[in-house]
Amino acid sequence: MKSVSVCWFEIPVSDMDRAISFYGKVFDCKLSKQDMGDFQMAWFPWDENKGGAGGSLVFHEKFYQTSSHAGSLIYFTSEDCSIELGRVEEAGGKVQITKRLIAPGIGYMGVFLDSEGNRIALHSNN
Structure with missing residues (x-):
């Protein structure tokens, strides 16, 4: 049987600068x-x-x-999803x-829910 995997994802936003700020704060990235x-x-x-997409x-x-x-529903991988979830509300989202x-x-x-109203998930082994 043929294997299928995700290679790319896109999250729609209504305000790009607000969304960049939100995700930058939640995931501590640029x-x-x-x-x-x-x-x-x-x-x-x-x-x-x-690995990953x-x-x-x-x-x-x-x-x-x-x-x-x-x-x-898109899942982001995390070391411990409580870390990112702990940043969501201060960044403008809702757990x-x-x-x-x-x-x-x-x-x-x-x-x-991100700053744009999208539902996003996290997964961690810890």
């Missing part, structure tokens, strides 16, 4: 903003040698909409599900 006229992207730092924040008035209840055990051997998860 996003690289790319301005392409009416289309904007801000790339998350990514090391392809460490790369991705970005995206803005385009017609082609992207934020979503708090519908659509896919929906505090850190909780998924199952023994699977790890922990948490869910938050």
Whole structure:
């Protein structure tokens, strides 16, 4: 059977600068903003040698909409998801599900609404 994996993700935003500030604070990282006229992207730092998918924040008035209840749920990997969840509200978001055990051997998860109203999840083994 053929294997399928995620190679890229995009998180829609309505205010790029606000979203860059939010994600920079929550993940303690710097996003690289790319301005392409009416289309904007801000790339998350990514090391392809460490695995996982790369991705970005995206803005385009017609082609992207934020979503708090519908659509896919993106999980970011974390050393301990309580760290990022602890930064969410100060950065302008809202924690929906505090850190909780998924199952023994699977790890922990948490869910938050970002500054744009998107539902985003975290996963950690600790």
